[in-house]
Amino acid sequence: MAGGSAEWGPGREAVRAGAERLQEEREAVLEPIVWGLFSLGGFITAFLLPVTIFFLSLAVPFGLWPADRIAYGAFAARFADPLVRLFFLVLIGGSLFHGMHRLRHILLDAGLKRADPLLIALCYGLAVLGSLAALYYTFGFEFVRLPFL
Amino acid sequence: MARMHPWKRPAGWWLRNPRYLLFQAREVGGVLSALYGLVLLYELRQYHRGEDAFAWFQGILTTPPVLILTLVVFAFVLVHAVTWFMLIGKAQPVALTKKPIPWERAFAGNLVLWAVVSAAVLYIVFGGL
Numbered sequence: 472m473a474g475g476s477a478e479w480g481p482g483r484e485a486v487r488a489g490a491e492r493l494q495e496e497r498e499a500v501l502e503p504i505v506w507g508l509f510s511l512g513g514f515i516t517a518f519l520l521p522v523t524i525f526f527l528s529l530a531v532p533f534g535l536w537p538a539d540r541i542a543y544g545a546f547a548a549r550f551a552d553p554l555v556r557l558f559f560l561v562l563i564g565g566s567l568f569h570g571m572h573r574l575r576h577i578l579l580d581a582g583l584k585r586a587d588p589l590l591i592a593l594c595y596g597l598a599v600l601g602s603l604a605a606l607y608y609t610f611g612f613e614f615v616r617l618p619f620l
Numbered sequence: 621m622a623r624m625h626p627w628k629r630p631a632g633w634w635l636r637n638p639r640y641l642l643f644q645a646r647e648v649g650g651v652l653s654a655l656y657g658l659v660l661l662y663e664l665r666q667y668h669r670g671e672d673a674f675a676w677f678q679g680i681l682t683t684p685p686v687l688i689l690t691l692v693v694f695a696f697v698l699v700h701a702v703t704w705f706m707l708i709g710k711a712q713p714v715a716l717t718k719k720p721i722p723w724e725r726a727f728a729g730n731l732v733l734w735a736v737v738s739a740a741v742l743y744i745v746f747g748g749l
Contacts, residue, residue: 517701522738570654608664
């Protein structure tokens with residue numbers, strides 16, 4: 472039977488230490504949000520990124536398209552369409568939140584658990600700032616002019 | 621104080637099984653998609669700077685080292701996309717019918733949808749073939 476003294480019990484300390492740590496942990500607010508954005512971003516990049524890389528970066532150098540297809544004039548003509556702007560905004564934001572979350576978890580798996588607050592700041596910081604910059608370049612520039620961008 | 625020794629995966633665990641290797645390749649593809657997202661962002665910035673800035677960046681993108689890097693990114697992004705399409709029917713089986721739809725069917729459906737979306741992007745964003 473589990474009589475004996477309550478003072479000594481191997482393993483108890485570890486259990487209690489775990490319980491205390493659990494209480495110290497705040498309710499997970501960030502994780503569900505970033506996993507959701509990761510999933511959404513993965514969906515967006517899977518469907519939209521391959522075709523974009525192929526026609527924006529590969530078709531012209533490999534001789535499938537003449538250079539003027541992606542030159543400034545052609546780009547400007549397409550970029551006037553709000554749907555095209557929305558496309559770039561969604562793709563940039565989605566890829567950044569997807570990839571930066573993945574990068575954070577690769578680094579956590581590699582053993583950088585203690586650096587997590589820094590990783591959170593850097594990875595999601597870049598994703599947030601990059602998405603805001605994309606918002607500026609796609610729609611915001613018509614309303615405000617930011618000289619540093 | 622009792623010390624805890626949680627089990628750790630041995631280094632290189634993902635080299636032993638092709639499935640794990642593919643898993644890691646998809647993870648890398650996810651990170652590389654963010655890298656290309658930054659390229660897109662910089663391209664938009666150059667577009668706003670004007671024609672010369674835009675042409676300068678286009679020139680950089682077509683130099684051999686950058687082009688090779690782009691090919692690598694493209695390969696990983698393709699792995700990312702295709703394995704993702706395979707995953708959707710497995711991670712969450714589509715249960716609209718009595719028996720869940722087999723993942724192969726979901727995969728095939730995703731590929732068809734992917735082709736349709738890609739064609740739409742080609743016409744709307746790049747002005748057609």
